[in-house]
Amino acid sequence: MRLGPSRLIILSNRGPYTTAVVRRRVVARRSAGGLVAALEPVLRSQGGTWIAWDDRPPGRRRPPALTDERGPFSLRLLPFSEAAASNYYHGFSNRVLWPICHGFLDKCRFDHVFFRDYMRCNLEFSRAAVREASRRDIVWVHDYHLALVPGQVRTLAPHLRTLLFWHIPFPPAWVFKAMPWAREILEGMLGADLIGFHTQDYVRHFLESCRVLLGLPVNEARGEVQFGRRHPRIIACPIGADVEAFDTLARRPGVLLKAHQLRKSLGVDQIVLGVDRLDYTKGILERFLAYEIFLKKHSQNRSRQVLVQVAVPSRTRVHDYALLRRQIDETAGRLNALYAEGSWVPIRYSYRSISRESLAALYAAADVALITPLRDGMNLVAKEYVASHTRNDGVLIVSELAGAAEEMEEALIVNPYDLEKVADTLRRAMDMTLKEKTERMQALRSRVLSRDINWWVREFLRAAGFSLARSDVHRGAARPAGVPFEPAAWIQPVGRLGVREAN
Secondary structure, three states, X not given: XXXXXXXXXXXXXXXXXXXXXXXXXXXXXXXXXXHHHHHHHHHHHHOEEEEEEOOOOHHHOOOOOOOOOOXXXXXXXXXXXXXXHHHHHHHHHHHHHHHHHOOOHHHOOOOHHHHHHHHHHHHHHHHHHHHHOOOOOEEEEEOHHHOOHHHHHHHHOOOOEEEEEOOOOOOOHHHHOOOOOHHHHHHHHOOOXXXXXXXXXXXXXXXXXXXXXXXXXXXXXOOEXXXXXXXXXXXXXXXXXXXXXXXXXXXXXXXXXXHHHHHHHHOOOEEEXXXXXXXXXXXXXXXXXXXXXXXXHOHHHHHHEEEEEEEEOOOOOOHHHHHHHHHHHHHHHHHHHHHOEOOEOOEEEEXXXXXXXHHHHHHHHOOEEEEOOOOEOOOHHHHHHHHHOOOOOOEEEEEOOEHHHHXXXXXXXXXXXOHHHHHHHHHHHHHOOHHHHHHHHHHHHHHHHHOOHHHHHHHHHHHOOOEOOHHHHHOOOOOOOOOEOOHHHHOOOOOOOOEEEOO
């Protein structure tokens, strides 16, 4: 069946827009990320509500309303106290669930106050969803920040259809059970009728955890867990990139000019690119050390190649991230001091946020993308790089510990902990013939373009028993992040798209 009269109630930690008052008018800008690009057009088509945490300072929580006359789509922001928000987000989400799901037990801090406020904030999301949803609506919960919500919604409103997509890895049972609240998290997730992960490995890990930690019967062949009288389905549905946006940007004359200017300014034969949030899971430090091995083993190529690394600021309030930034800064400085020759330096490192247009220019300019996270749920940078190489050039090197590796067999796959192998693979990428590059990139682009973010939305909803016309998902998806919406449609005093506070 189609979504028909059903509306979507989307729940996520971050909302789809940022707002600013410009000349006494509210300007809404779409937040960066493929999830917003994919779900916003569906909400326009079907109607519904997006519920998110209001992370603005208390004094800025009451902007004028936004409107959109094209569809009954509202945004609801939930304000939490500073202490509760800190424990929910900086505490349990990012110092318990994030490290344990990525296999970094040494980074975990198991604090009962963290879980208490995580549970309370999840309950606020659940109550908001139940208030918003009618009997026919679909509640779609996103990611590890809201793991308890499906179970809470099931308790508050058993009639509601609830979906959950988990955007990060799910670890093996022997890792997950180290968390004191592992059972509570599993039971919360099982409140959903359908649970999605990026890869079949994550599905197996989740089913194993349900069997080992909860003692529940599981059917691996069908991807089902028997939970009381219910049988939640567990599927692998890998998320795609916002391919159309990057493909379109990479063809723009202005972006191509930026790419050309970057290559000219660097003055090298080959650019190797790394783009990551600054996070210990991304393997930036290990990447630099592998590049040092490359510089030692292939000294004749030093001035021919440069590693451009962009690290986007992330979780700056967490001590581990501040320490990591210092280590990366020091390592980049050391390598540049040791190996620089004249005006050439081996690493061009910047710690900053970057616009999507500038990112597309970097992708287009780079001969090699070096994507080597130590663990990653998917890694959309790899797919965005492929989408940006419209001429079927470039080489993708990707970590076998990223979910993207399962879909990108034509890439050069490496173990990010094997620094010698990473260095040797860089040399292989440098020496690859144009014919091999073209064949590999053509195959990668074919798969990435056909399984994009819009495909992911359609497939996941289809697995839940609903169907969407391609146009319902596709409409408006290519508008780049950071570009203001059309004033005539988006700047109004009052209307259907309202930014309103929780009661």
